[in-house]
Amino acid sequence: MTRPFDEHHLTPPLLEMRQVTQTYLLNRKSLLGARPSLTVLDNVSFDVRPGEAVGLVGESGSGKTTLTRILTGMEKPKQGHVFYNGADVWAGDGERWRNFRRSVQVVMQSPRSSLDPRMRIGLSLLEPLRALKIEGDHVARVHEVLDQVGMTRQALERYPHEFSGGQLQRIAIARALMPAPKVLIADEPVSALDVSIQAQVLNLLKDLVRELGLSLVFIAHDLSVVAYTTSRVSVMSAGRIVEVGKPLDLFTKPQAEATQNLVGAILTVEAGLAGNALA
Amino acid sequence: MTKPQTNRPDALEVQNLVVHNTVLTAVRGIDFTLPAGGRMGLVGESGSGKTLTALSLMGLLPMGWQANGTVRHDGVDLITQSDKAFSSRRGRTISMVFQDPLSSLDPVRRIGFQVSSVIRRHTKASKQEAEAQTLELFRQMSLPRPEQLMRAYPHEISGGQRQRVMIAMALACYPQLIIADEPTTALDVTVQKQVLRILNNAVQERGCALMMITHDLPIIAAMCDTVAVMYAGRIVEMGPVSEVFRAPRHHYTKGLLDSQPTMDNIALDGSSRLASIPGMVPPLHSLPRGCAFHPRCSAASDRCRAEVPQLETGQRRAACWHPIEAGADATVQAGVTA
Numbered sequence: 001m002t003r004p005f006d007e008h009h010l011t012p013p014l015l016e017m018r019q020v021t022q023t024y025l026l027n028r029k030s031l032l033g034a035r036p037s038l039t040v041l042d043n044v045s046f047d048v049r050p051g052e053a054v055g056l057v058g059e060s061g062s063g064k065t066t067l068t069r070i071l072t073g074m075e076k077p078k079q080g081h082v083f084y085n086g087a088d089v090w091a092g093d094g095e096r097w098r099n100f101r102r103s104v105q106v107v108m109q110s111p112r113s114s115l116d117p118r119m120r121i122g123l124s125l126l127e128p129l130r131a132l133k134i135e136g137d138h139v140a141r142v143h144e145v146l147d148q149v150g151m152t153r154q155a156l157e158r159y160p161h162e163f164s165g166g167q168l169q170r171i172a173i174a175r176a177l178m179p180a181p182k183v184l185i186a187d188e189p190v191s192a193l194d195v196s197i198q199a200q201v202l203n204l205l206k207d208l209v210r211e212l213g214l215s216l217v218f219i220a221h222d223l224s225v226v227a228y229t230t231s232r233v234s235v236m237s238a239g240r241i242v243e244v245g246k247p248l249d250l251f252t253k254p255q256a257e258a259t260q261n262l263v264g265a266i267l268t269v270e271a272g273l274a275g276n277a278l279a
Numbered sequence: 280m281t282k283p284q285t286n287r288p289d290a291l292e293v294q295n296l297v298v299h300n301t302v303l304t305a306v307r308g309i310d311f312t313l314p315a316g317g318r319m320g321l322v323g324e325s326g327s328g329k330t331l332t333a334l335s336l337m338g339l340l341p342m343g344w345q346a347n348g349t350v351r352h353d354g355v356d357l358i359t360q361s362d363k364a365f366s367s368r369r370g371r372t373i374s375m376v377f378q379d380p381l382s383s384l385d386p387v388r389r390i391g392f393q394v395s396s397v398i399r400r401h402t403k404a405s406k407q408e409a410e411a412q413t414l415e416l417f418r419q420m421s422l423p424r425p426e427q428l429m430r431a432y433p434h435e436i437s438g439g440q441r442q443r444v445m446i447a448m449a450l451a452c453y454p455q456l457i458i459a460d461e462p463t464t465a466l467d468v469t470v471q472k473q474v475l476r477i478l479n480n481a482v483q484e485r486g487c488a489l490m491m492i493t494h495d496l497p498i499i500a501a502m503c504d505t506v507a508v509m510y511a512g513r514i515v516e517m518g519p520v521s522e523v524f525r526a527p528r529h530h531y532t533k534g535l536l537d538s539q540p541t542m543d544n545i546a547l548d549g550s551s552r553l554a555s556i557p558g559m560v561p562p563l564h565s566l567p568r569g570c571a572f573h574p575r576c577s578a579a580s581d582r583c584r585a586e587v588p589q590l591e592t593g594q595r596r597a598a599c600w601h602p603i604e605a606g607a608d609a610t611v612q613a614g615v616t617a
Contacts, residue, residue, distance in 0.1 A: 272500025
């Protein structure tokens, strides 16, 4: 049996956030009464090692998306640091920042809204190279990446509306792979997809991790989907990470209340047939 | 599960239902019967026609879409009903719970008003009586502080609470049939079970029939007696949930069951793969000839490519030229993946 969790303990993290606290000022009127600021992340540390697939689960509002935004550099943390390859990404020079931005790529929940509807797929795929000013044989790179996600070259001339959700998610993954990132962050990448397509995309992500040696951060609300894809899972609740463990351990002996709720929320066909799913 | 009462007429009898617009046919002739108090699940992916089926039962088809066939309910044929007849029927004999409760509640009316106006629309209850009934419904839905909730606006309560309000509204006039279209998809996972439990109990207490529309097989297994699996506008498999899910006969049903992540296939190790159905759901405007599933099916033969398989008759039916025989495949059982 492989022990991915243990062996990764020896390697230093590739991408890490250390003791990050993020607060938002609520300027607009709050539904819950006047509150000047809201702590969304409370002293959160999180890391992923080279080639490791880690998961992040939690209810909506637990801070998953904010964590993603900080991990990808879309937001600067109010307190705490983000390290890529051991270097603080917000402290270094432009070169360090560019290296970080190209090495950490993200796949969002809805591929339909993350691809420009008026841009041919080929152009969308080139965007990251253009934006990040990456030199090289772009056409060859596009073809290589299409192969990796299992799409044909005919896709390049077409527009997003000509594709199904599952294909678009493959294209969104392809676009994220274009700058040859080291870390792929996937925020609910299958929850907008049809059941028969979800498994395809989950398998694709798993293959990419193995074949390209990518690190994967997989964020979802469904513990069983995360557990299938990753070897170490963090559970978030109310802006904190309340439990970290191997998927199987979280299932069989959840410690934190939030984990117990998530495990309890899982519905299975077997439990349904046995008549005790809603017990 | 509840035994449907035999002395009541069927809640729904659908014969050769076709839903189309000028260019596309989304539902291509489906038949099923839902007995009074029965619970049927309608499974399908986006584009399978499951939602248009439900909307045609409610007389709520989008502009340009038309339903043909026969849908017998409460002694009438719903297909031929006028808009006016439908509006006196919706909420009274058939109600529907939609996917997104926020967009199906009026944002500028108080919740208590919205639910009690359904009651006042269909019964002779006075304002006070209707409000008292609404309050009682809120209690049955285990909604917290029901008195305050009466005066709340939809944006002031959580998604799970909103969906429970929608269920209360749907149940308010003791309909014979409730159609629930993905009622928990927009909700947080941790409240999904609670909402399902409340819906389950409420439907059971009232003895009304339930049609549960979802792509989520575990929900069907938990809530329904029978299941109809739709693919590209046709029912491809139908029967008691326990039989269909334990021993699917159609390759599509089996594929759906196998691609569910379960604790069993996670437990193996990091290299485990989910079984997946190759390809994608065909778009309505270019459905393949013959069996619509054949391009994605491992058992497809020349016959599948040429002729449309008809749904078998009887309790346990599949529409497949090469149905999976019981016991022929050890991995058929739900949740067990090699």
